[in-house]
Structure formats: structure tokens, C-alpha cells
Amino acid sequence: xxxxxxxxxxxxxxxxxxxxxxxxxxxxxxxxxxxxxxxxxxxxxxxxxxxxxxxxxxxxxxxxxxxxxxxxxxxxxxxxxxxxxxxxxxxxxxxxxxxxxxxxxxxxxxxxxxxxxxxxxxxxxxxxxxxxxxxxxxxxxxxxxxxxxxxxxxxxxxxxxxxxxxxxxxxxxxxxxxxxxxxxxxxxxxxxxxxxxxxxxxxxxxxxxxxxxxxxxxxxxxxxxxxxxxxxxxxxxxxxxxxxxxxxxxxxxxxxxxxxxxxxxxxxxxxxxxxxxxxxxxxx
Amino acid sequence: xxxxxxxxxxxxxxxxxxxxxxxxxxxxxxxxxxxxxxxxxxxxxxxxxxxxxxxxxxxxxxxxxxxxxxxxxxxxxxxxxxxxxxxxxxxxxxxxxxxxxxxxxxxxxxxxxxxxxxxxxxxxxxxxxxxxxxxxxxxxxxxxxxxxxxxxxxxxxxxxxxxxxxxxxxxxxxxxxxxxxxxxxxxxxxxxxxxxxxxxxxxxxxxxxxxxxxxxxxxxxxxxxxxxxxxxxxxxxxxxxxxxxxxxxxxxxxxxxxxxxxxxxxxxxxxxxxxxxxxxxxxxxxxxxxxxxxxxxxxxxxxxxxxxxxxxxxxxxxxxxxxxxxxxxxx
Numbered sequence: 001x002x003x004x005x006x007x008x009x010x011x012x013x014x015x016x017x018x019x020x021x022x023x024x025x026x027x028x029x030x031x032x033x034x035x036x037x038x039x040x041x042x043x044x045x046x047x048x049x050x051x052x053x054x055x056x057x058x059x060x061x062x063x064x065x066x067x068x069x070x071x072x073x074x075x076x077x078x079x080x081x082x083x084x085x086x087x088x089x090x091x092x093x094x095x096x097x098x099x100x101x102x103x104x105x106x107x108x109x110x111x112x113x114x115x116x117x118x119x120x121x122x123x124x125x126x127x128x129x130x131x132x133x134x135x136x137x138x139x140x141x142x143x144x145x146x147x148x149x150x151x152x153x154x155x156x157x158x159x160x161x162x163x164x165x166x167x168x169x170x171x172x173x174x175x176x177x178x179x180x181x182x183x184x185x186x187x188x189x190x191x192x193x194x195x196x197x198x199x200x201x202x203x204x205x206x207x208x209x210x211x212x213x214x215x216x217x218x219x220x221x222x223x224x225x226x227x228x229x230x231x232x233x234x235x236x237x238x239x240x241x242x243x244x245x246x247x248x249x250x251x252x253x254x255x256x257x258x259x260x261x262x263x264x265x266x267x268x269x270x271x272x273x274x275x276x277x278x279x280x281x282x283x284x
Numbered sequence: 285x286x287x288x289x290x291x292x293x294x295x296x297x298x299x300x301x302x303x304x305x306x307x308x309x310x311x312x313x314x315x316x317x318x319x320x321x322x323x324x325x326x327x328x329x330x331x332x333x334x335x336x337x338x339x340x341x342x343x344x345x346x347x348x349x350x351x352x353x354x355x356x357x358x359x360x361x362x363x364x365x366x367x368x369x370x371x372x373x374x375x376x377x378x379x380x381x382x383x384x385x386x387x388x389x390x391x392x393x394x395x396x397x398x399x400x401x402x403x404x405x406x407x408x409x410x411x412x413x414x415x416x417x418x419x420x421x422x423x424x425x426x427x428x429x430x431x432x433x434x435x436x437x438x439x440x441x442x443x444x445x446x447x448x449x450x451x452x453x454x455x456x457x458x459x460x461x462x463x464x465x466x467x468x469x470x471x472x473x474x475x476x477x478x479x480x481x482x483x484x485x486x487x488x489x490x491x492x493x494x495x496x497x498x499x500x501x502x503x504x505x506x507x508x509x510x511x512x513x514x515x516x517x518x519x520x521x522x523x524x525x526x527x528x529x530x531x532x533x534x535x536x537x538x539x540x541x542x543x544x545x546x547x548x549x550x551x552x553x554x555x556x557x558x559x560x561x562x563x564x565x566x567x568x569x570x571x572x573x574x575x576x577x578x579x580x581x582x583x584x585x586x587x588x589x590x591x592x593x594x595x596x597x598x599x600x601x602x603x604x605x606x607x608x609x610x611x612x613x614x615x
Contacts, residue, residue, distance in 0.1 A: 037413055084288060085605040090355055090413060091556060095601040098549060102593025103303050109588045110306040200590075208417045215414060254429035261418040261425075265400060268410035 008236050013129050014194060016232025018043070018187045020132040022210035023217075023224045024139050025183030029075075031143060031219055032176035033156040033169065033280040038078050038093030039184060040207025041100030046071035046188025048104040051112060051198035054120035060193075063122050067189035072181030074100065079177040083170045089282045097207075105200045112198055122193035131186060132225075139179075140221040152176050156278035169284070212264045218276035227267075234259040292605055296598040303594060307587045314587055321581020322574040326463035328581070333469055334535060336573025338363070340472030341527035342551030343558065343565040344479045345520045350555050351483060352516030353496035354405065358416025359524040360548020361423030362397045366390035366528025368427045371445050371539035372435065374452045374532065382452040387529040394525020395518045397423055402517025406510040412517070420548065428541045435539070444540035454534040468534035473566065475523060480562035492516050524548075546593075550576065553600045559607055572596065 022043050026036040046067040053059075053066030074096060081092040143149040151172055155162045159169040187210075191202055209231055217224030238256035304311045322332045342359050349356035356362075373386035401415035432443035440446075458465040483489040494502045495512045503509045527547075532539060550572050557568035579592040 081601065081605070085292065087601065087604040091604045092601060094355075094357075094549070094552060095597040095604070098553075098593045098597035098600070099299070100597075102590035102595075102597065103299070105590030106303045106588045106594070107306060109590075110303075110308070205417065205421060208414065212414045212418070215411065252429040252433055254425035258422050258425050261421045264418045265404075265415060265422075268404050268415055269400075269408060271408050271410070 004240065008233075008240055011236035011239055012229065012233045014125065014232075015235040016229045017125070017128050017132045018190050018194075018206055019210045019213055019228035019231055020225050021128070021135060021183050021187035021190060022207055023213045023228050024132075024135050024221060025071075025180040025187065026207075026211045026214045027217075027219060027221060027224055028139060028143075028152070028176050028179040028183065029078075029173070030214060030281060031156045031278055032152045032173045033159055033278060033283060034078070034082055034173055034177065035089035035282050036078075036093065036180065037090050037208070037211065038074070038096040039180070039211055040203055040205065041093070041097035042071045042074045042078075042181065042184035043188045043191070043207050044097075044100045044104055044201070044203045045074050046185045047191045047202055048107060048112070048188075048198050050122060050185075050189040050192040051115075051120045054122050054192060055112065055115040055118070055197070058121050060121045060123045063120060063192065064185070064189045067192070068182055068185030071183075071185035071188060072178065075177045075181035075184065076174070079174055083173055086284065101201055104198070108198055108200055115197070119196040120192055120198070122189060122196075125190070125193055128186065128190040128193065135183060135186070136221050136225045143221065148175070153278070156280050159280045159283055209260060209264065212268070215277075216264075216267045219278060220276075231260045231263060234263045289602075289605055293602055296602060300591075300594060300598065304587060304591065309582075309585055309587050314582055314585070314591075317585055318575075318578030318582050322578040326461055328577065330462060330464050331580075332570070332574045332577040333465055334573075335576040336569045337466070337469045337472050337534070338527045338531050338547045339550055339554050339569040339572050339576075340469070340565065341475050341530060342524055342547055343554035343569045344472075344475045344562070345523035345527065346548075346551045346555035347558055347562060347565055348479055348482075348492075348523060349516055349520035351496045351560070352492045352513060353499065354402075354513065354517060354520070355413050355552070356398070356416060356517065356520045356524075357413050357548065357552065358398060358401055358419050359520070359527075359551050360544050360546065361416065361420035362394035362521045362524035363528040363531070363547060364420075364427050364543050365397045365423050366394040366525025367532050367536075367543050368430065368435075368528075368539045369393035369525070370529035370532040371448070374448045375446060377452075378449045379451045382448075383454065383533050386452075386533065387526060390525040390529035390532075391522040392525070394521040394523070394528065396521070398517045398521025398524075402514040402521075405517065406513040427539070427543070431539055431541050437538075442540065445538045448533070448537045452533070453537055454530070466534040468530040471530060472527075472569075475526065476562060476565045479523075479565070483562055488515075550596060553596050556600055557603055559603075571599075575599075 026039040029036040049070030050063045050067035054063030081087045082089050155169045155172045213227035214224050216227040238259045241256050242253045301311050304314050322328050345359050346356050370386035370390040373389045374382045377385050401412045404410040404415050405412045435445045437446040454467045456464045456466050491507045495509050499509050554568045558564035583589050
């Protein structure tokens with residue numbers, strides 16, 4: 001049996017990594033001006049595809065690629081809905097989430113049920129942990145140091161001015177959402193690696209928590225990672241503390257499960273990062 | 285009708301076709317079964333109207349907030365805590381008085397659940413979508429803990445309260461063979477009518493709608509935008525709490541852990557589909573009620589209920605593509 005401290009550290013890594021990958025996915029699209037409440041649905045679809053790929057082929061790489069492909073398709077659908085159809089970003093994101101939750105639940109019963117009882121092939125967890133850190137390095141570098149990243153930020157900050165200097169916001173956002181698809185795909189694949197298969201609604205709101213982390217992190221990569229680790233730690237802590245009372249009173253497990261949500265609310269109340277939103281969020 | 289929209293509808297229909305076909309049921313059969321499940325029999329109508337009732341009230345709730353420029357995703361949590369409050373009061377005060385007091389308690393509870401998101405939005409600038417989703421999670425966990433703990437019915441394994449006394453329930457208006465219609469449905473209609481009158485006849489309603497359509501202009505016109513935002517959220521929460529009370533007194537007669545199958549999200553669809561016209565909440569609640577009933581009838585044929593979410597999402601997307609495109613072109 002590992003020591004409690006080590007256990008806490010491991011579960012913090014387990015709980016934070018999908019938030020980091022999903023959060024960075026949300027970050028790349030939000031910095032380009034596309035509100036990404038739909039990250040939840042992208043991660044969920046990616047998880048379904050990762051399970052299908054992993055089970056059907058027995059090859060973890062195929063599972064990963066399937067997840068990235070699925071998340072990319074949904075991500076570019078989101079691009080089309082917000083940029084070509086010009087649907088409100090929150091509405092289209094919620095619509096995609098509803099479709100993803102419903103469709104993956106149906107496809108789980110009809111397509112995946114035959115694999116029940118076995119483990120879907122997936123890459124080991126440490127691969128994703130290293131991946132999450134490398135992804136943060138990469139996103140921070142691309143956003144702050146490269147021409148493409150600065151263009152992305154410019155479009156997200158003020159699409160009208162960006163247009164006047166010759167950038168095409170719609171095209172820049174297309175590339176930003178490709179990055180979102182890649183990162184959401186990694187996040188979904190990680191969830192399958194952790195659970196060994198797909199269950200209905202297995203993201204269970206992690207996409208929303210990841211988005212909250214982006215907001216707390218002021219839409220910057222490293223602070224976003226820090227916020228994700230904080231939420232992951234709250235989650236790990238609730239797992240560790242379950243069954244423990246407080247000041248002698250027995251507490252139901254739900255009280256500890258509330259921790260990450262309450263942490264989010266407190267952080268938003270304290271207005272951490274709240275003023276650094278890309279000015280062009282949701283605009284054309 | 286433009287070409288892009290045709291593409292969207294074709295893609296949506298293709299998606300529905302594919303997911304239904306994957307379950308082994310031919311899509312045309314599924315469609316027929318859905319329709320007859322919702323409208324083909326007295327039981328079908330009964331269930332459709334029963335499913336529509338919370339959507340009417342929650343639709344009015346989300347509509348109110350939407351008019352003020354707020355996405356009240358939290359209607360679901362406000363509905364759940366309202367239901368719990370109604371059950372707690374109804375179990376202690378029996379008779380019609382219990383129904384009235386329970387309903388008031390539910391409105392207060394719903395409002396309380398909207399307070400924090402409303403305040404954070406108005407005074408801290410935190411997006412209400414994130415905060416209401418967090419409040420939904422906390423509400424679901426807190427009410428489950430209570431229903432499984434101190435409020436659990438004696439000798440019961442599941443997380444549910446005891447049943448209310450028959451005198452502490454809302455009666456049916458019509459009871460004809462398999463068809464039933466509860467007073468709750470009419471209370472829901474009244475909620476929509478009051479919402480419509482609020483926006484068309486009162487100063488507060490005008491100010492709320494003005495804040496929602498252009499908060500900067502409203503600020504310059506002398507409207508207290510922050511107060512209006514907070515007030516809209518509180519009223520929206522109270523109406524969602526009312527929906528919870530109606531569900532307890534008319535349908536469930538108790539509170540249990542699976543109190544809401546996601547009505548709050550359906551209500552968002554209802555309110556969006558109403559497109560700024562409060563009266564349209566009525567037909568759109570009926571549409572989503574019929575969809576919910578139709579897909580649950582279909583689940584007997586082995587088509588999972590997830591279809592409801594797919595259809596809901598698609599209806600919202602197609603509709604938003606038609607409506608919000610126009611708005612983008614205007615401003």
C-alpha cells in the first residue's frame with residue numbers, strides 16, 4: 001500500500017491531466033475568440049471514439065488517432081456553426097454537447113456493448129501526463145512566440161482590427177479549432193485509458209471544469225495548468241477524505257464531491273483572472 | 285432558405301438516421317413509433333402533457349433570464365432544490381396549506397440557488413454559464429445527500445423521501461379513462477402568460493429586456509444594469525423552483541435522487557425556440573414534451589433514450605442558425 005501522500009499525488013495527476021488537456025483545448029479556441037462551452041461534447045465524442053478504436057483494433061495508437069479524429073470533426077463542426085452559420089457560441093456549444101451526450105449514449109449501446117467486460121487498448125497514463133505538460137509548453141510557445149500564435153490572439157482580441165490589418169478571423173479560427181480538436185482528442189483518449197472503456201456521459205462535466213480553469217487562469221496556458229492541478233487536487237482530496245468526518249461529525253461522500261465545484265465558485269467570486277478575457281470572445 | 289441551412293438540415297437528418305439505424309430499428313419505423321407514442325393514444329397525450337408541464341414552467345424561467353441576456357443553465361439545479369424544499373414542507377404541513385407553503389418554499393429555494401451566479405455575473409463579471417453549472421452539481425449532490433440521509437423514508441434503501449399525504453397534492457382536472465390532466469399544467473400556462481405580460485406591460489419588464497438587448501445603452505439610459513441582472517436571475521430561479529414544487533405536488537408526490545432527467549437543458553431549448561416571444565414558450569414546451577414522450581415510447585423498441593438529446597440539440601442548432609444569423613446581419 002502506497003503512502004497517503006504518494007496516493008494523493010498520483011490521484012492528483014490522474015484527475016488533473018484530462019482537465020489540463022481539455023483546458024488547453026478550450027484555451028486555444030477561446031484565445032481566437034470562439035467561446036468553447038462545447039469542449040465537454042468534444043471530449044465525450046473523443047472518448048467514445050478512443051474506446052471504439054482501442055477495442056476494435058487492440059492497438060492503443062489506433063484508439064488515440066480515432067479520438068483525435070472524432071474530436072477534430074466535432075471541433076470543426078463547431079467552427080462551421082459559429083463562423084459560417086454565425087450561431088451564438090454558447091448556444092451552438094450547448095447544442096453540440098446535447099448531441100454528443102445523446103449520440104454517444106446510443107452508439108455505446110449499439111456499437112460498444114459487444115466489447116463489454118474487456119479493456120479497450122489505450123496508451124498508459126504517464127504518456128498523457130507527460131503529454132499534458134508538453135502540450136502546455138507547446139501552447140505557451142506557439143501563442144506567445146510565433147507569428148501564428150500572435151495572429152490568433154489578435155483575432156481573438158479584436159476581430160475587426162485584425163481584419164483591417166489583413167488577417168482573416170474565420171481562417172485563423174479554423175486553425176485554432178484544429179488545435180482544440182487535437183487536445184480534446186488527447187483528453188478523451190486519456191479518460192478511456194483511465195477507465196478501461198466507455199461509459200455514458202463519462203466526461204461528467206470535466207469539460208466545464210476545464211473551461212472554468214481557463215477562466216481562472218486568465219486565458220494563459222501556465223496559469224490554466226495551475227488551475228487544473230488545483231481542481232485535480234480538490235478531486236483527489238475528496239477521494240482521499242471520503243468516509244472522514246469533520247470536527248467529529250460524519251459527512252456524506254457528496255460533501256467532499258462538492259469540493260471542486262465550490263472551489264470554482266469561490267475562485268470566480270474572488271475574481272481571479274476574470275478581467276483578462278479575450279475582448280473579441282463571441283464576436284465576428 | 286439558403287443553401288447553408290439546407291446543408292445543416294441534411295447533416296442533422298443524416299446523423300439522426302445513422303444513430304437510429306445503428307440500434308437496428310429502421311428509422312422510418314422509429315419516427316412512426318415516436319409520433320404514435322406521443323399523440324396516438326390517451327396515455328400518449330397524458331404523458332406528453334405531463335412531460336410538457338415542467339418544460340412550460342422551466343421554459344418561462346429560462347426565457348426570463350434569456351431576455352435579460354443571461355443563460356440560466358442553472359434552472360436544473362434550481363428546479364431540484366425547489367423540489368426538495370417543497371417535499372420537506374409538504375411532509376410537515378398537510379393539506380392545501382402545505383401545497384401553498386411548499387410552493388413558496390420552493391420559489392425561495394430556487395431563488396437562493398440563483399443568487400450566487402446572479403451576484404457573480406452582476407458584480408464580479410464571472411460568466412453565468414460556468415457558475416450555474418457548478419451550482420447544478422452542488423445542488424444535485426446536496427439534495428441526493430439529504431434524500432439519502434436525514435430525509436430518507438424509513439425502511440427505504442433508495443435515496444427518496446416518504447410519500448406526501450394525498451391531501452397535500454395537486455389534483456387532476458380531467459380524469460377520463462387513461463387520460464389525465466393535472467392542475468399543474470394550467471399553473472404552467474399561467475406562468476407563461478404572466479411572463480408575457482411582465483415583458484409587454486411593466487416597466488421592470490421593459491428594463492429587463494433593454495438590459496438584455498444592450499446593457500451599455502441601458503446603463504446610459506439610467507437603468508441599474510447590475511441590479512436588473514441580479515433581479516432577473518433571482519426571479520428566474522424562483523420560477524424554476526415553482527416548477528420543482530409542481531413536479532412534487534402533481535407528479536412525484538415525494539423527492540428522490542433522480543428528480544430531474546435534465547429538464548433544465550430541455551428548458552434552454554424551449555426558451556431559445558420561443559425566440560424572444562414569451563407566448564411561443566407554450567408550443568415549444570409541447571414540442572419538447574412530445575419529443576421526450578416519443579423517445580421514451582421508442583426506448584421500448586430498443587432505441588436508447590439518448591435520441592432525445594440528439595434531436596433536442598439539432599432542433600436548437602437549426603433554429604439558432606435561422607434566427608441568430610438574422611441578428612448577426614443586423615448588428
